Amino acid sequence: MPGLSVAAGEPLRRVGEALCSLFFPRLCPVCGRALPEGMDLLCPDCLARLPRTGFLPQRGNAMEELFAGVLPLVPDVRLHSAAAFFYYKPGEPYTRLVTDLKYRHRRGLARALVEQMFRECDPRLFLPGGADVVMPVPIHWKKRGRRGYDQSAYIARAVGRRLGIGVRERGVRRVADTPSQTAFSHSRRFDNVAGAFRWETALAESLRGRHLVLVDDVVTSGATVASCVEALCAALSQAPPAGEGRRPVGVSILSLAFSKG
Numbered sequence: 001m002p003g004l005s006v007a008a009g010e011p012l013r014r015v016g017e018a019l020c021s022l023f024f025p026r027l028c029p030v031c032g033r034a035l036p037e038g039m040d041l042l043c044p045d046c047l048a049r050l051p052r053t054g055f056l057p058q059r060g061n062a063m064e065e066l067f068a069g070v071l072p073l074v075p076d077v078r079l080h081s082a083a084a085f086f087y088y089k090p091g092e093p094y095t096r097l098v099t100d101l102k103y104r105h106r107r108g109l110a111r112a113l114v115e116q117m118f119r120e121c122d123p124r125l126f127l128p129g130g131a132d133v134v135m136p137v138p139i140h141w142k143k144r145g146r147r148g149y150d151q152s153a154y155i156a157r158a159v160g161r162r163l164g165i166g167v168r169e170r171g172v173r174r175v176a177d178t179p180s181q182t183a184f185s186h187s188r189r190f191d192n193v194a195g196a197f198r199w200e201t202a203l204a205e206s207l208r209g210r211h212l213v214l215v216d217d218v219v220t221s222g223a224t225v226a227s228c229v230e231a232l233c234a235a236l237s238q239a240p241p242a243g244e245g246r247r248p249v250g251v252s253i254l255s256l257a258f259s260k261g
């Protein structure tokens with residue numbers, strides 16, 4: 001609209017949004033009721049009852065214990081922190097936060113959940129020394145093609161924006177189009193994703209001495225993230241630098257949800 005200033009356009013945008021919400025009210029993804037004005041994630045009741053893990057400021061939490069047991073024990077990587085915002089239990093209504101983002105392309109949920117997560121916990125409590133780069137655990141390009149997007153990339157972008165650090169979406173690929181982990185038992189999940197990722201050696205080397213935050217939507221057995229970190233280690237071992245250059249890559253893991261089962 002030529003000549004229309006930002007200040008003049010703002011009221012018009014608000015009127016448009018108000019009209020839109022009159023005919024198409026935004027609904028709480030958990031209970032399905034209309035969201036009150038000013039709320040863009042959950043209705044007040046569902047937000048109050050969100051099954052939070054409390055992991056973000058808690059070192060030694062259950063997710064860190066899980067990853068301490070499944071990540072490769074090598075000098076090239078060092079686990080810093082791991083956390084998820086809320087618990088995921090299949091069949092429970094809060095799983096819709098994940099399934100709506102994953103299958104219904106409700107990308108706004110990624111940003112709203114990340115904003116809420118860091119509103120409730122100062123990022124400095126999760127990452128005391130800060131971090132250098134955020135990367136999503138990627139899905140296979142065929143899956144991305146079918147779905148049209150990668151939900152973990154949306155989450156990673158929101159995390160990067162909130163933490164004020166860069167997001168890197170290239171350089172690690174999922175080379176195996178594996179079936180969904182939900183079809184497998186706990187132990188078979190590790191077989192299903194073994195060898196599923198490949199890192200560019202130059203990227204892996206550039207991460208030495210830096211702190212990487214790996215982002216995924218849901219962590220259950222930890223098998224997918226562990227496979228991604230194993231592939232990072234494989235890339236780092238391609239051309240190991242001598243002496244001082246052999247600094248480890250610091251790794252933290254952040255997901256929206258954590259499933260105990």
Ligand SMILES: [Zn+2]
Pocket residue numbers: 028029030031032033042043044045046047
């Ligand atoms: Zn609700």
